[in-house]
Amino acid sequence: MTKAVLLVLLVLVAVCSTQGKPEQKNIPKRGKRIPQTLSRGWGDQLIWAQTYEEALYWSRWRNKPLLVIFHLEDCPHSALMKKAFADDKEVQKILDEDFIVLNLMYETTDKHLSPDGQYVPRFLFVDPSMTVRADITGRYSNRMYAYEPVDMKILLESMAKAKKLLKTEL
């Protein structure tokens, strides 16, 4: 009897260990990579659109303004702003509830998204009517869509402006 129980147990263990066997997935030569996130550090709890087309679709569908952030991973200004942005609970909460968000490291073909050049970091708001809100700017006259970590209040003001949606023509 004891033997039978032991045998059953052994079989169970064998089955479990087969099921638990790691899959034969490809591991790159230079070692296992951490999967890339869509947030890229700009707020892991936000739901990020992948592409501009997708973001415009969601913006129209949900009638929420869109925030597009252009940045680069090796740009120290982007890195500092990213940290301030991700750590700002109020900014993150409002974006989560009232905005569609997209961060891009490559320019799109839409020139409206670079009204005064293709610098980074650059924050552009787009109305659900698909109008780029070139009127919503930060405080730098030479880089009108730039914000720095000290400008989080100005960014909140810009977000408040973007929430007042434009009226679309009937």
Place this chain on the structure above:
Amino acid sequence: MTKAVLLVLLVLVAVCSTQGKPEQKNIPKRGKRIPQTLSRGWGDQLIWAQTYEEALYWSRWRNKPLLVIFHLEDCPHSALMKKAFADDKEVQKILDEDFIVLNLMYETTDKHLSPDGQYVPRFLFVDPSMTVRADITGRYSNRMYAYEPVDMKILLESMAKAKKLLKTEL
């Protein structure tokens, strides 16, 4: 002496615990979310482009063919193919070494990426010369760019074809 050491230790602990204090980040009302990945389950070890523009840029720059996968998260065919694709060590290894990869859940504005319609899952190869390889197909005449889990060998053949780059005009 012992007291002094203890004090230093206590101060150190205090400093460490301050540094280790969790940041006041926003947690959505419905609970903490798992950050979205760019791979979306199609191979966490691959380096995925975010957008078609970015993918084309890398394809030209690195002179590697591009594979674009169109899929949907709530499509059972996409889900089955995703699992087979992510688990196929050979496919993943070749893609990692010789291809630029992009997976999209939203159509682009480029009609060349839907030669016979916008179904999913759909696999399109693009040459570094930015030519969509409409000649590289699977085995279904009504959905020429579809592959199923039983078609991994056919997908490997298609990948081999894509690796023979087109000659661009001088």
